[in-house]
Amino acid sequence: MTRQHHPQCARRLPKRIILVRHGESQGNLDMSAYTTTPDYRIPLTALGAEQARAAGRRIHDVVAAAGGNWKVYFYVSPYARTRATLREIGRAFPRDRVIGAREECRVREQDFGNFQVEERMRAVKETRQRFGRFFFRFPEGESAADVFDRVASFLESLWRDIDMGRLDQDPSCETNLVIVSHGLTSRVFLMKWFKWTVAQFERLNNFDNCEFRVMQLGPGGEYSLLVHHTKEELQQWGMSPEMIADQQWRASANRRSWAEECSSFIDTFFEEPNDSSETSSSDDDEPEDKENGKTKLLE
Numbered sequence: 001m002t003r004q005h006h007p008q009c010a011r012r013l014p015k016r017i018i019l020v021r022h023g024e025s026q027g028n029l030d031m032s033a034y035t036t037t038p039d040y041r042i043p044l045t046a047l048g049a050e051q052a053r054a055a056g057r058r059i060h061d062v063v064a065a066a067g068g069n070w071k072v073y074f075y076v077s078p079y080a081r082t083r084a085t086l087r088e089i090g091r092a093f094p095r096d097r098v099i100g101a102r103e104e105c106r107v108r109e110q111d112f113g114n115f116q117v118e119e120r121m122r123a124v125k126e127t128r129q130r131f132g133r134f135f136f137r138f139p140e141g142e143s144a145a146d147v148f149d150r151v152a153s154f155l156e157s158l159w160r161d162i163d164m165g166r167l168d169q170d171p172s173c174e175t176n177l178v179i180v181s182h183g184l185t186s187r188v189f190l191m192k193w194f195k196w197t198v199a200q201f202e203r204l205n206n207f208d209n210c211e212f213r214v215m216q217l218g219p220g221g222e223y224s225l226l227v228h229h230t231k232e233e234l235q236q237w238g239m240s241p242e243m244i245a246d247q248q249w250r251a252s253a254n255r256r257s258w259a260e261e262c263s264s265f266i267d268t269f270f271e272e273p274n275d276s277s278e279t280s281s282s283d284d285d286e287p288e289d290k291e292n293g294k295t296k297l298l299e
Contacts, residue, residue: 021207023048052088106154220253
C-alpha cells in the first residue's frame with residue numbers, strides 16, 4: 001500500500017508498523033475449549049503470558065535500537081487473549097514512551113462461528129482445503145475475504161489518523177505502531193498493504209504465537225519487511241521470489257534497479273504480455289506504408 005505525502009508531512013509517517021500475534025491461548029493448547037467458551041473469551045495460558053513478556057522485550061529492543069526520541073502507539077483486537085498479550089507486552093515500555101492504546105474491532109480474529117463442535121470443525125476445515133482457504137466462509141462465521149474487507153476499512157482509518165497527526169504530535173519523535181492481533185488477520189493486513197494476490201496470500205505460513213513482523217520505512221518512503229528482516233526469514237514465511245524482490249525494491253526504493261532485475265507483477269495476470277507500444281494519431285491521419293524510401297497511403 002503506497003501513499004503519496006507532501007515532503008513536509010513525511011516526518012509524520014510511523015517509522016515502523018509491527019504486527020504481533022497473541023501468545024499461546026487455551027484454544028491453541030486444547031481445541032475442545034471452543035466447544036464451551038466463546039472464541040473472544042479464550043484466555044492466554046501461563047506460557048502465552050511468558051511469550052508475550054518476551055515479545056515485549058524484543059519489540060522494545062527493535063524500536064529503541066537507534067536511541068533518540070521514540071514512542072509507541074498500540075492497537076489491539078478486543079479478544080481476551082490479545083488484550084492479555086498487550087498487557088504483558090506493555091510491561092517492557094515506560095509509560096512516557098507510550099502515546100496511547102486503542103481497542104480496534106476490525107483487527108479481531110476471523111469468525112469461525114459460535115460454539116465450535118470439534119468434530120464438525122474438523123470436517124469444515126477439510127472442506128475449506130478443497131474449496132480454497134481465502135474464499136471459504138465458515139458456517140455462522142467469516143471467510144478470509146470478509147476479514148480483508150474490514151482490514152481494508154481499518155487501514156483507511158489508520159491513514160486518516162496518520163495524516164491528521166493524531167498519532168504523532170511531536171515532529172521530532174519517531175513513532176512506532178504496534179498492532180496486537182491474530183495470525184490470519186495479520187497476514188491479511190500484509191496482503192492488503194502490499195497488494196498481494198489471493199494466490200500469494202495462500203502461500204503464507206501462519207505466525208507463531210507472539211511472533212511479529214516489522215514493516216519499516218525505507219529511505220525512499222516505502223515500507224518493507226526487508227529493512228528489519230532477512231530474505232531467509234521471508235522465505236521461511238512462504239513468500240515467493242517475486243514477493244521477496246518486491247520487498248527488496250521497497251527497502252531501497254530504487255526503481256531503476258527494480259526495472260533491471262525484477263519482472264513486473266503484470267506477468268501474474270498475463271501469460272504473454274504484448275510488449276509493443278501504441279501511438280495515437282489524429283483523426284486526419286491515414287495509415288502509411290513506406291516503399292523505396294517513399295511514403296504512400298495504403299489503399
